[in-house]
Amino acid sequence: MSDLIAFLAVAEELSFTRAAARLGTSQSAVSAVVRRLEERLDVKLLIRTTRSVSPTEAGQRLVDTLRPAFDGIQAQLLSLDDIRSRPSGTIRLTASKHAAHHIVMPVANRLMAEYPDVHIEVAIDSRFVDIAKEGYDAGIRLGESVDKDMIGVQISPDLEMVVAGSPDYFRDHPKPETPHDLTAHCCINLRLPTLGGLYAWEFGKDVRPLNVRVEGQFTSNDPDLILDAALAGRGLICLPSDHLGPHVKAGRLVRVLADWCPPFAGYHLYYPSRRQVTSAFRLLIDGLRWRG
Numbered sequence: 001m002s003d004l005i006a007f008l009a010v011a012e013e014l015s016f017t018r019a020a021a022r023l024g025t026s027q028s029a030v031s032a033v034v035r036r037l038e039e040r041l042d043v044k045l046l047i048r049t050t051r052s053v054s055p056t057e058a059g060q061r062l063v064d065t066l067r068p069a070f071d072g073i074q075a076q077l078l079s080l081d082d083i084r085s086r087p088s089g090t091i092r093l094t095a096s097k098h099a100a101h102h103i104v105m106p107v108a109n110r111l112m113a114e115y116p117d118v119h120i121e122v123a124i125d126s127r128f129v130d131i132a133k134e135g136y137d138a139g140i141r142l143g144e145s146v147d148k149d150m151i152g153v154q155i156s157p158d159l160e161m162v163v164a165g166s167p168d169y170f171r172d173h174p175k176p177e178t179p180h181d182l183t184a185h186c187c188i189n190l191r192l193p194t195l196g197g198l199y200a201w202e203f204g205k206d207v208r209p210l211n212v213r214v215e216g217q218f219t220s221n222d223p224d225l226i227l228d229a230a231l232a233g234r235g236l237i238c239l240p241s242d243h244l245g246p247h248v249k250a251g252r253l254v255r256v257l258a259d260w261c262p263p264f265a266g267y268h269l270y271y272p273s274r275r276q277v278t279s280a281f282r283l284l285i286d287g288l289r290w291r292g
Contacts (some may be wrong), residue, residue, distance in 0.1 A: 004066055006033040007045060011055045011063045087280035088117035094129045095122060095140035098223060098243060099267050103155055104140065107287035111280075118280045126193040126221075131271065137281060138271035142240070143264065151273050155288040156266035161202060162244040163261065164253035168233035175256045176236075179203045179212045186235035187214035191221040201238045203260040210260075214238075242266075266290070 009019035010030060020027045038045050045059035055063055095104055100122050108120045123136070131139045140155065165173070169186075176182055179201070190199040198219065200211040216235045220226050223239055230237035231252055237244070247253040269288055277285075 003033050003037040003040075004062075005070070006030050007037055007059075008063060008066050008070065010034055010046065010053060011059060014053050016053060086117060087115045087278070087283055089278055089280050090119040090121060091138070091281055091284055092121045092136045093123070093138055093140065094125050094131060094134070094136045096126050097124045099140045100124055102242065103267060103288065107284065111283055111287060115280065115283070118283075120284075138269050138284075140267055140269055142267055149273050150270045152268040152270045153285055153288070154266065154290045155269050156242065156290055157292050158263045159240045159242055159266045160263045161238055161261045162241045162248065162255055163201070163236055163238045163257045164230065164244055164248055164255045165236045166231055166233045166252065167254055169230075169235065170254055175254075179210055179257060179260055182212050182214050182236070185214075185216075187216040188226045188229050188235045188237050189214060189216060189219040190223065190226055190239070191219055193221055199238075203257070204262045205260050 006019070006023060009022050010016055013019045013022060016027045016030050016034075020030045023030065034046060043058045044056050045062060047054050047056055093100075093104065104122055108122070111118055112120060128141055129136065129139050131137070142159070163176075173185060176185060182201070187201075191197070192199055198213070200213050203210040203212065214236075218226065218229045218234050220229075223243060226237055227239065227243065227247075229235065231247070236256075237253075244253060244255075248255045269285065271281075
């Protein structure tokens, strides 16, 4: 390949001197390379005189073949640089419905608008997914605990569980003072998607953890449905603050037992430590990263 490049330089410059300057080498080195190429091909490629250099018929045919071929190679190399500088490709994520809607999509929409060659696929799943086994680039989960071969990036503030009920509910029921009072209340249960059991409401005070099993009329594995039931006055609800905070602030729900609900690590993006981070994936990480 280097011999062909040297020959092409001489044929285009019509001079060993100018070809050597173009290639950053000596005239004698270029002459030796071209002579070696002619011997290998067993055909004369250049006509040399004391005053000029020009291709033979065979040499011109070789020039006509090499020029577009090398132009094509150069174009492909430039396109690789373009791909490296222009983010592209598909990113596959798995996340809960709430995280996908409220955390992922605002960033994903901005990223796709700015970079048309970036494609994002989000699969809704509340369980903890083995992302490598199931072909995902990354997953989103609550908490900072990840497997040893995973990298975790915090993408939300710390959260806390919120226990709340509608104003209509509290018109007929006293507010609980401690978690033990919940046994006298109608509570809305969340069925866990992983093992299928009911979520035990988690509390803590003075470093003492306390789990309470609650009972009520309505149970669902969908947080949005149990939120609808709470807003309709069907009982107390216990969900993370990112779910219930806006409703408490707007007065649609009334919070109770706040001093029994310590903060915990919020949402994290996790991905294999051995994963090659593409420019598109790096942009997504930077966009999701929590900087509070």
